Amino acid sequence: MTTLMLVILGLVMGVVFGVALEKGRVLEPGVLVRQFQFTNFTMLKMFFAAVATGLVVLAVLNGLGLTALHPKAAVMGSTIVGGLLLGAGIVIAGACPGTALAQIGAGYKDAWAIVAGGILGAMVYGYNIEAIEGLLKKGDFGKITFDGLLGMPFWLLALIVAAALAGAMVALEKWRPWRADMAGLPGGDRLPPEGEAPMLSGTAGHKA
Amino acid sequence: MIRLTDSAWSPYAAGIVIGLLQIPAFMLANTALGASSSFVTAAAWIASIFDPAAAQIDYFAKHMTSDKYYWQSALVIGIAIGAWLSARLGGVKRPSFAKAWSELTGVKSLGGRMVMGFIGGFILLLGARIAGGCTSGHGVSGMAQLAVGSTVAVIAMFAGGIVTALAFKRA
Numbered sequence A: 001m002t003t004l005m006l007v008i009l010g011l012v013m014g015v016v017f018g019v020a021l022e023k024g025r026v027l028e029p030g031v032l033v034r035q036f037q038f039t040n041f042t043m044l045k046m047f048f049a050a051v052a053t054g055l056v057v058l059a060v061l062n063g064l065g066l067t068a069l070h071p072k073a074a075v076m077g078s079t080i081v082g083g084l085l086l087g088a089g090i091v092i093a094g095a096c097p098g099t100a101l102a103q104i105g106a107g108y109k110d111a112w113a114i115v116a117g118g119i120l121g122a123m124v125y126g127y128n129i130e131a132i133e134g135l136l137k138k139g140d141f142g143k144i145t146f147d148g149l150l151g152m153p154f155w156l157l158a159l160i161v162a163a164a165l166a167g168a169m170v171a172l173e174k175w176r177p178w179r180a181d182m183a184g185l186p187g188g189d190r191l192p193p194e195g196e197a198p199m200l201s202g203t204a205g206h207k208a
Numbered sequence B: 001m002i003r004l005t006d007s008a009w010s011p012y013a014a015g016i017v018i019g020l021l022q023i024p025a026f027m028l029a030n031t032a033l034g035a036s037s038s039f040v041t042a043a044a045w046i047a048s049i050f051d052p053a054a055a056q057i058d059y060f061a062k063h064m065t066s067d068k069y070y071w072q073s074a075l076v077i078g079i080a081i082g083a084w085l086s087a088r089l090g091g092v093k094r095p096s097f098a099k100a101w102s103e104l105t106g107v108k109s110l111g112g113r114m115v116m117g118f119i120g121g122f123i124l125l126l127g128a129r130i131a132g133g134c135t136s137g138h139g140v141s142g143m144a145q146l147a148v149g150s151t152v153a154v155i156a157m158f159a160g161g162i163v164t165a166l167a168f169k170r171a
Helices: A003-023 A029-036 A042-063 A076-093 A097-106 A110-127 A129-136 A146-150 A154-175 A178-182 B011-020 B022-027 B037-050 B052-056 B058-065 B067-090 B100-104 B110-131 B135-144 B148-165
Strands: none
Touching: A003 A097, A003 B011, A003 B022, A003 B067, A029 A042, A029 A076, A029 B100, A029 B148, A042 A154, A042 A178, A042 B011, A042 B022, A042 B135, A076 A110, A076 A129, A076 B110, A076 B135, A076 B148, A097 A110, A097 B067, A097 B110, A097 B135, A110 A129, A110 B037, A110 B058, A110 B110, A146 A154, A146 B148, B011 B022, B011 B135, B022 B135, B037 B052, B037 B058, B037 B067, B037 B110, B052 B058, B058 B067, B110 B148, B135 B148
C-alpha cells in the first residue's frame, strides 16, 4: 500500500475507533479512574469485549494462514516499570494515549494538556532511550506467547481464552448491569431503551 | 442494531467494534492496533524543528520515516474526529472538563485540571514508551495475540492505576 492509502486507511479506522470510544463512554475520565477504584466496570467490560473479539478474529485469520501475528517482546524490567507508570498516568491524566485524542474530539479542553504532556514524555524518552534501556532492559524473554509456551496452536488457545472472557462478561453483567454504570455520565440519562436492541441491552449472551 | 445517533452503546458493543478493527489492521496495514507510537512521531517532528540532531537519533528517525507510524498518526487523528462526530450525532454535550474531577480530586478549575493533565500525560507516555506499548498496543492487541509481555504490562498497568487511585476520593 502507498503511504497515502495507509494514511486514508488510518483515518477511516480512527474514526470508527473514536466513535466506539465515545459511544462506550470509555473516554470518560471518571470511568477510567473509577475502574481502578472498582466502582465502575465499563472499562473492563469494553476491554474484555475488544480482546475477545480480537482473539476470535486472529484465531480465524491466523488459523487460515491469512496473516502473521506481531506479538511484542517480553522484557520484564521495562514492561513492569513502564506498565506501572502507564497505570499511574492513566489515573492522573484520566486518559490512555488513544482516549486523550477522543477526549479532544468529544470536547474536553483539558485533554489538549494531556496530549502536550504526552508528546513531551515521548520526547524525553526518545532523547534518553539509551540510558533508560540500559537501566531497565532486564529479563528479555523475546516474543514469547502463551500458546507457544504451552505448545498449543494459537487458534485453539485463542478461542478458549475468548470463551473464558465471554463467560466473565456474562458474570460481570449479571452482577453489575452496564446501564447502572452509565448513570451520571454525559448522555447517560438518554440511553437507548432496554430490549429494543438485544446487542445493546448487554445481556452478553452473544459471544464476542 | 447500534446507531450513530444513539447517545451511548453498551461497552460490549463498543468493544466488539474495536476488536473488529484488528481485521483491517492486520490484513491491510500489516500491524496491530496501537496509539502511543504516534506521540513519538509528533515528538520527533517537533524536536527536529528546534534541534536538527534529533532526526539523527535512531528512535526518532524510525518514527519519522516508517509508513506504519504515518498510519498510526492518521489513526489517532481519526479517533478525535470519530469522537467529535459521535458526540454530535448522539447529541452528547460535555463541559470543558469532566465533572468527575471535582468529585474525585476537588480540582475545580480548568487551569488546575490542565496542569494535572499535563503531568499525567507526561507520565502516561513516558510509561507507555518504556513498556513499549499502551492500553491499545499491549492491552487490546497484545492480549489478543496471547503475548506474555503484554499480559505482564496490563497487570502492571492495573497495579499502578489501583495504587494511584487510592490517593483520590471515592465518590
